[in-house]
Amino acid sequence: MKQLLLLSLLGIALNSFAQTDKELAENTVDSNIVKGHIYFLADDLLMGRETGTPGNKIAASYLANMLRSYGAKPNPETNTYYQPFELVETTAPEVEFSANDKTYSEVMPINANNLDLSGKAIYLDYGSDTELKKADLQGKIVIFKGGTSDGQAPRSVYRRGMEKAEILKEKGAAGMVEFVSIDSQTWSSIAHSFHKSVRFTEDSTAHSEFLQLWVNDSLPPKFEKGKQVDFRISATGKKEKKLATQNVVGYMEGTDPELKNEYIIYSAHYDHVGIGRPNAEGDSIYNGARDNAIGTTAVLSMAENIGNYPTKRSALFILFTGEEKGLLGSQYYVKHPIIPLEKMVYCFNTDGGGYNNTELATIIGLERTTAAKHIKNGAETFGLRAIDDPAKEQGLFDRSDNVSFAKMGIPAPTYSTGFDAFDAEIFKYYHQPSDEANSLDYQYLLKFYQGYVYSGRLIANDAETPFWVQGDKYEEAGKKLYHMPAALKD
Numbered sequence: 193m194k195q196l197l198l199l200s201l202l203g204i205a206l207n208s209f210a211q212t213d214k215e216l217a218e219n220t221v222d223s224n225i226v227k228g229h230i231y232f233l234a235d236d237l238l239m240g241r242e243t244g245t246p247g248n249k250i251a252a253s254y255l256a257n258m259l260r261s262y263g264a265k266p267n268p269e270t271n272t273y274y275q276p277f278e279l280v281e282t283t284a285p286e287v288e289f290s291a292n293d294k295t296y297s298e299v300m301p302i303n304a305n306n307l308d309l310s311g312k313a314i315y316l317d318y319g320s321d322t323e324l325k326k327a328d329l330q331g332k333i334v335i336f337k338g339g340t341s342d343g344q345a346p347r348s349v350y351r352r353g354m355e356k357a358e359i360l361k362e363k364g365a366a367g368m369v370e371f372v373s374i375d376s377q378t379w380s381s382i383a384h385s386f387h388k389s390v391r392f393t394e395d396s397t398a399h400s401e402f403l404q405l406w407v408n409d410s411l412p413p414k415f416e417k418g419k420q421v422d423f424r425i426s427a428t429g430k431k432e433k434k435l436a437t438q439n440v441v442g443y444m445e446g447t448d449p450e451l452k453n454e455y456i457i458y459s460a461h462y463d464h465v466g467i468g469r470p471n472a473e474g475d476s477i478y479n480g481a482r483d484n485a486i487g488t489t490a491v492l493s494m495a496e497n498i499g500n501y502p503t504k505r506s507a508l509f510i511l512f513t514g515e516e517k518g519l520l521g522s523q524y525y526v527k528h529p530i531i532p533l534e535k536m537v538y539c540f541n542t543d544g545g546g547y548n549n550t551e552l553a554t555i556i557g558l559e560r561t562t563a564a565k566h567i568k569n570g571a572e573t574f575g576l577r578a579i580d581d582p583a584k585e586q587g588l589f590d591r592s593d594n595v596s597f598a599k600m601g602i603p604a605p606t607y608s609t610g611f612d613a614f615d616a617e618i619f620k621y622y623h624q625p626s627d628e629a630n631s632l633d634y635q636y637l638l639k640f641y642q643g644y645v646y647s648g649r650l651i652a653n654d655a656e657t658p659f660w661v662q663g664d665k666y667e668e669a670g671k672k673l674y675h676m677p678a679a680l681k682d
């Protein structure tokens with residue numbers, strides 16, 4: 193009797209002390225723990241966590257062991273918290289180009305092997321599709337003006353150049369040279385990004401023989417359209433190197449007998465851009481505190497929280513490598529998922545390019561999924577207003593790892609620190625050596641993390657499964673992935 197009474201008293205007591213999701217988010221996110229993660233991940237020791245470097249591996253080890261300490265289960269394929277894979281890094285050659293006896297000093301290899309070529313090229317001005325399809329280009333080098341008569345911005349030159357390259361390859365041309373006119377600062381930053389490139393080992397290199405160059409000259413070329421040009425191209429010093437790297441993964445099962453078959457992914461990339469050009473103070477280590485020690489720490493906070501207080505749905509934690517090399521870690525993951533993708537009902541990604549407004553959480557793709565209400569509630573409960581992408585022209589939805597999942601059909605927004613524009617305050621730190629742990633507002637970050645954890649719990653415990661809003665670009669992909677019956681298809 194006594195015991196029963198005690199048990200029932202205890203039962204009542206336990207019930208009345210059961211914490212709400214809000215309290216669980218509030219109580220488990222700790223400012224000092226958060227600082228510990230960020231200061232470690234952004235330490236100079238890790239040399240900017242560039243994919244394939246020892247600093248990247250040290251970061252991965254730290255994250256793997258945090259997941260271990262929270263009780264996550266390892267990758268069943270490796271029985272570790274890693275998903276290892278290999279990439280190939282190419283260092284572009286130095287290229288010299290001359291045409292009709294004039295030598296040009298600013299030449300960028302968009303795609304070039306080591307070679308020494310000379311002979312007659314053909315000049316086709318901007319070159320329309322119709323002109324290109326008509327011309328005999330077999331084995332030829334074609335010289336163009338970059339872009340179109342009404343678009344010479346680097347981005348449009350690049351896009352149009354890729355279209356021309358496709359036609360030229362079909363016609364059996366040997367390569368193309370485009371004359372562009374780009375200011376020296378933009379030129380050097382583009383040259384920097386083409387200097388090294390990284391791809392998957394298994395990616396086909398079928399077209400790598402096709403030569404593609406940009407020549408920067410403030411004056412438009414004075415060749416005659418349709419006429420031959422004497423040219424010489426020499427490219428030397430191209431190198432390839434293998435990079436070993438790894439995603440970090442771990443999962444936790446949900447508590448609900450039905451909902452545990454559905455997983456919420458909590459993800460962030462942990463790599464950054466490594467060592468680069470020094471700033472005025474001589475600092476050359478790009479520590480990436482904002483980009484993306486902040487996001488990585490959001491995932492750790494979630495894992496710690498769910499480790500202590502499991503949600504109804506299961507949780508998969510993924511920390512990506514290779515994001516800065518072109519979203520490679522997330523692309524690799526969706527091709528090699530450790531648990532079938534159709535069990536993943538949501539990807540709550542977090543990536544931080546920086547912030548300029550500490551009253552906000554900016555969620556790229558907020559209004560694109562039916563979980564928007566939970567994310568707004570999550571952020572607002574901790575004093576932050578949730579807004580959608582304020583800089584749509586930047587194409588941010590397609591520039592972080594969430595898009596790898598969205599393309600597969602999984603609803604996937606990116607939760608980011610508050611910004612209301614891509615302005616000078618953002619660029620002060622974005623991909624700069626100044627992006628350091630001691631430059632962050634930790635009072636703000638506490639709210640940011642509590643908002644993330646609370647939002648995640650609301651999504652993971654909701655009886656209703658989240659999905660794309662009607663008419664979204666990825667809605668069809670989602671219906672296909674989840675094998676939705678025809679009756680649900682509109």
Ligand SMILES: [Zn+2]
Nearest residue numbers: 464483516623
């Ligand atoms: Zn970045």
